[in-house]
Amino acid sequence: MTFGTILVSFLIGLGVLLLFMMGFILLRTLFFSPKQKKVKPREVVHIDGKSVAERLGLAVQYKTVSFHDPEKFDRNAFTGLHRLFQTLYPQVHNQLKREVINDYSLLYTWEGQNPDLKPIMLISHLDVVPADTGEDSGWTYPPFSGEVAEGYVWGRGTLDIKNGVVGVMEAVEYLLKQGFQPERTVYLGFGHDEEVGGANGAVAIVELLKSRGVEIGSLLDEGGNVMVGFLPGIEQPVGVVGISEKGYLSLRLTVEVEGGHSSMPEQETAIGILSRAIALLEADKIPPHLEVVEFLMGYLGSALPFYQRMLFANTWLFGGILKNQLEKSNVMNASIRTTTAPTIFNAGVKDNVLPSKAEAVVNLRILPGDDLRSVYEMVLKRIGDERVKVKPLEGETLEGDSGWDPSPVADTESAYFLRTSRLIKEVFQGSLVAPYLVLGGTDARHYASVTDNAFRFTPVEIDKEDLKGVHGVNERLSIENCEKMVGFYVAYIQEMSSLPVEVDAPPAEEGMHVAEREEEELLEEIDEALEESPEPEPVDEDDDAEEDEAEED
Numbered sequence: 001m002t003f004g005t006i007l008v009s010f011l012i013g014l015g016v017l018l019l020f021m022m023g024f025i026l027l028r029t030l031f032f033s034p035k036q037k038k039v040k041p042r043e044v045v046h047i048d049g050k051s052v053a054e055r056l057g058l059a060v061q062y063k064t065v066s067f068h069d070p071e072k073f074d075r076n077a078f079t080g081l082h083r084l085f086q087t088l089y090p091q092v093h094n095q096l097k098r099e100v101i102n103d104y105s106l107l108y109t110w111e112g113q114n115p116d117l118k119p120i121m122l123i124s125h126l127d128v129v130p131a132d133t134g135e136d137s138g139w140t141y142p143p144f145s146g147e148v149a150e151g152y153v154w155g156r157g158t159l160d161i162k163n164g165v166v167g168v169m170e171a172v173e174y175l176l177k178q179g180f181q182p183e184r185t186v187y188l189g190f191g192h193d194e195e196v197g198g199a200n201g202a203v204a205i206v207e208l209l210k211s212r213g214v215e216i217g218s219l220l221d222e223g224g225n226v227m228v229g230f231l232p233g234i235e236q237p238v239g240v241v242g243i244s245e246k247g248y249l250s251l252r253l254t255v256e257v258e259g260g261h262s263s264m265p266e267q268e269t270a271i272g273i274l275s276r277a278i279a280l281l282e283a284d285k286i287p288p289h290l291e292v293v294e295f296l297m298g299y300l301g302s303a304l305p306f307y308q309r310m311l312f313a314n315t316w317l318f319g320g321i322l323k324n325q326l327e328k329s330n331v332m333n334a335s336i337r338t339t340t341a342p343t344i345f346n347a348g349v350k351d352n353v354l355p356s357k358a359e360a361v362v363n364l365r366i367l368p369g370d371d372l373r374s375v376y377e378m379v380l381k382r383i384g385d386e387r388v389k390v391k392p393l394e395g396e397t398l399e400g401d402s403g404w405d406p407s408p409v410a411d412t413e414s415a416y417f418l419r420t421s422r423l424i425k426e427v428f429q430g431s432l433v434a435p436y437l438v439l440g441g442t443d444a445r446h447y448a449s450v451t452d453n454a455f456r457f458t459p460v461e462i463d464k465e466d467l468k469g470v471h472g473v474n475e476r477l478s479i480e481n482c483e484k485m486v487g488f489y490v491a492y493i494q495e496m497s498s499l500p501v502e503v504d505a506p507p508a509e510e511g512m513h514v515a516e517r518e519e520e521e522l523l524e525e526i527d528e529a530l531e532e533s534p535e536p537e538p539v540d541e542d543d544d545a546e547e548d549e550a551e552e553d
């Protein structure tokens with residue numbers, strides 16, 4: 001054999017191998033993420049959006065701001081808001097059991113017809129973050145005005161998350177007036193301190209439920225929305241339903257050395273040592289994992305342009321490229337790794353004195369797959385300097401006030417999830433639905449001990465611009481959204497509270513677990529069960545009619 005023939009056979013072999021690989025990549029791309037099924041539009045009840053917006057505006061006017069400093073807490077704002085609900089929602093007030101938890105949080109119980117079924121629960125929070133009320137704060141309408149103008153209701157809490165509280169109250173008030181009686185017990189839980197951790201609100205509500213032996217079938221909290229422009233390349237709005245949220249860890253880094261005069265500094269100073277530690281943490285990031293994003297793309301892949309779909313369908317080959325691409329976006333970066341953010345840095349008091357102590361705080365948000373211990377060890381390893389003491393910001397243990405692990409992942413094959421996702425598509429026509437990871441914190445994480453199914457979704461359609469209003473300036477919600485939101489909650493409560501007992505059945509030996517059944521088959525069964533229990537007909541109703549009825553009652 002000449003050198004030439006060897007080369008030719010080698011090239012042919014290489015060509016065949018390449019062709020084979022391309023075929024494999026192509027096949028994986030084509031079969032990646034089946035198209036989401038289209039659903040028929042659903043006619044939901046129309047409670048006049050403008051009047052909902054006005055009532056939400058009234059709720060916004062109560063400055064239920066959470067502060068870490070208890071001195072600043074305005075108790076009258078919270079009790080005022082309670083009274084407002086009493087006035088606006090008399091049926092809820094009179095017909096549901098209402099308990100005030102730790103003076104400011106609310107728990108409503110709507111007894112179901114069948115106490116053997118697991119209850120459902122909808123939660124939100126009454127508190128909001130502060131807002132700058134100054135003239136040049138940038139708000140078009142003052143943040144606590146609750147002004148209804150230009151097609152929106154404006155103010156702090158219109159997106160986070162007094163809209164959720166008012167939306168749910170509106171829906172229950174409506175259903176009560178219609179004479180609807182839920183099969184399953186429905187709990188409504190509104191904490192008053194979510195923005196500062198939820199220790200006195202959600203945590204106390206959960207403790208109470210636990211003491212009563214309550215196990216929640218499915219929980220709905222804030223966290224996701226119907227997002228327009230969720231991902232570049234996907235044109236349809238995407239209803240993102242949070243099924244887990246990242247963990248949290250705040251660490252205090254301390255360096256203590258002998259101080260001294262700045263005219264004769266040591267080789268290394270407290271500030272220098274601490275700065276290097278922080279620089280090392282920023283340079284050597286905690287390694288990314290693609291699982292969360294891959295899972296998401298399993299739902300959305302078919303809507304991606306071909307090139308992107310090919311990358312996600314073939315992470316075995318393109319994982320590295322993907323990680324590099326995703327890292328460039330702060331949101332995607334936070335979705336693929338535990339993030340490290342230095343948030344406080346303190347040292348020194350005088351320009352000619354070397355400080356004996358330097359301190360910094362680093363806040364880490366833990367991706368499912370990592371945990372408190374592994375993250376803590378990675379931090380120590382990166383710093384690699386015993387002079388830097390690394391401790392939890394509060395308390396002695398990693399788990400506690402300064403840290404918690406990522407929350408458990410809810411079951412996306414449960415009937416609760418399938419039903420919720422179908423309902424989203426029915427109400428928000430043309431949208432896709434995908435489960436996702438909530439990057440911030442919500443009260444839902446406290447409910448892990450009473451439910452396996454904590455979903456985080458608020459039924460409003462918003463874009464990235466709207467999201468800037470959350471904890472920012474010009475938070476607002478459109479009147480159209482106000483109307484759809486209530487319609488969704490009405491349908492949600494009707495359906496979820498009527499789900500048959502089978503959906504709560506533990507996985508049985510005979511392959512009865514929902515995960516092993518076809519989605520369609522399961523939904524059909526549920527439909528049949530639902531048809532047996534008549535639902536109130538959706539009707540159009542304006543605000544005046546509502547008031548008339550209230551008077552009659």
Ligand SMILES: [Zn+2]
Pocket residue numbers: 125160161194222
């Ligand atoms: Zn919130």
